[in-house]
Amino acid sequence: MNWKHAIAFLFALLAGSYTFAQSAPGKTLTPGKHNFTLQWISWDVPGKVNIVKNADGTFAIKGEQYSDDKKDFVTIDGTITQTSPAELVFTGTIRTRYSNVNNGEVCEKKGTYHFLSKGARKYWRLQEMDNCEGNNVVDYVDIFF
Template sequence: MVRPPAAESPVQRTEVLDRGALNRLRRNSGMSLQWISWDNSRGHLRVEERDGLVLLRGTQQQRNGPGRLEIDGVVLRIDRTSFVFRGRIDIHQAPGDRAECPRSGDLHFRVTGSRRYWRMQEMETCGRLTDYVDIYF
């Protein structure tokens, strides 16, 4: 008999391995999806903390267009250069033939080099285009 995969366990608390990184996330300067923000406009990302859990929720709307990015979920773990996010990242009205591009589950964000943002590492989905979702600090 094949058993269904175990459901993701509920998150009790965000594992904070670097307080400085958490502070950068708290004071973030927005988020972006590259094809929405060619003009350097950013969406708003709200960070809330409730009972030891870090919650993220945000939206970016394409100026003069239908594109939209939405983020909603929790941070499972954060360290100096990365964090793990569990939740939904939805891309609406994507260019080309990818009108909707929902993602859910555990997604990884990482800072590389001297960049001043975390970039989602699961960049490819929904067709052949690459989506760069960035959270700035």
């Protein structure tokens, strides 16, 4: 950015005509159906979550992704607050099961977790991604814009 562009940017910022949303297009959580994935199952055939705006400005989220045989899955049920275009704070339950991970047992996470969108990604990814198995096994749980 040359100095003329920098000065124009500063004037726009000070005048209030440049908003945070302009600097991060597409990263606004919106009500409706969104793609939802766990990498063990598929990125190509996503599940769905339904997001509903609550009266207090938070969002209810509920959804799932299942494997073709319905044995492996990820589910989510709880509340989301968008703290910035890049970050969602989720409170509720996330359950994952993949037959080759954690001895095929369900990994259940209850509590408050964080989803981040970095760079040009078109999704927010769960940051507390350690699977219950341990051993450096991680679950990539993604909520798409």
